[in-house]
Amino acid sequence: MKFFVLLIIAYLLGSIPSGVWVGKLFFKKDLRQFGSGNTGTTNTFRVLGKKAGITVLLMDILKGTLATSLPLLFSLDVNPLVFGVAAVLGHTFPVFANFKGGKAVATSAGMILAYNPAFFVYSALIFIITLYITSMVSLTSMISAVLITLSTIILPFAIPGILPQFDWLLTLIAIALTIFIFIRHKENIQRIKDGTESRVPFGLGSKK
Known part of the structure; x- marks a missing residue:
């Protein structure tokens, strides 16, 4: 019974529409009506600015971290990734937002943070370096998802100090999330092909 109650709580934590709430509360704007219409971090940066974007990013990461920490907080012997x-x-x-939310990247990062902080730092470095090279958040998200998924298989054997042991559930979830992230970015993929995808104002790709 505790398992199912906590699972619902984890879903409800994830359902907190950070971008929508920050937009409506402080800017009187509904993110779903501006930019890409997405409620995640990237569209928040684009529509509401840097401070709002950072706030939403941290809130979305925190959702994943809190949810993944529930088994530890309530002494439940189950893989925390399930709640993530x-x-x-x-x-x-x-x-809480008519089932229209973000693209899974930030909350997935929060899940990794709670599961293994060292692997979170490793994954964040992959994301930051890739973003510097591409200057596109969408492309970075997809490339990083692939590299992080491969890392869940390679690191336990190559650098166990970061990921001590192979966790088949972590790899399975990483594969599923990678596929999901690609699906959620299908419009971005088309814009990348067309050369019209938005770029951040820094990095090597911003000079093109």
């Missing part, structure tokens, strides 16, 4: 996935599903299909 529930939060990611809540983030992408939030009950």
Whole structure:
């Protein structure tokens, strides 16, 4: 019974529409009506600015971290990633925002932070370096998802100090999230092909 209650709580934590709430509360804007219409970090930066974007990023990461930490907080012997996935599903299909949410990246990062802080830092470095090279958040998200998924297989054997042991559930979730992230970015993929995808104002790709 405790398992199912906490699973629902994890989903509800993920369902908190950070971008929508920050936009409406402080800017009197509904993110779903501006930019890409997405409620995640990237569209928040684009529509509401840097401070709002950072706030939403931290809130979305925190959702994943709190949800993944629930088994530890309530002494439940189960892989915490299960609750992290529930939060990611809540983030992408939030009950509090008509099931229209973000693209799973930030909340997935929060899940990794709670699961293994060292692997989170490693994954964040992959994201930052890739973003510097591409200057495109969408392309960076997809490339990083692939590299991080491969890392869940390679690191336990190559650098166990970062990921001590192979966790088949972590790899399975990483594969599923990678596929999901690619699906959620299908419009971005088309814009990348067309050369019209938005770029951040820094990095090597910003000079093109």
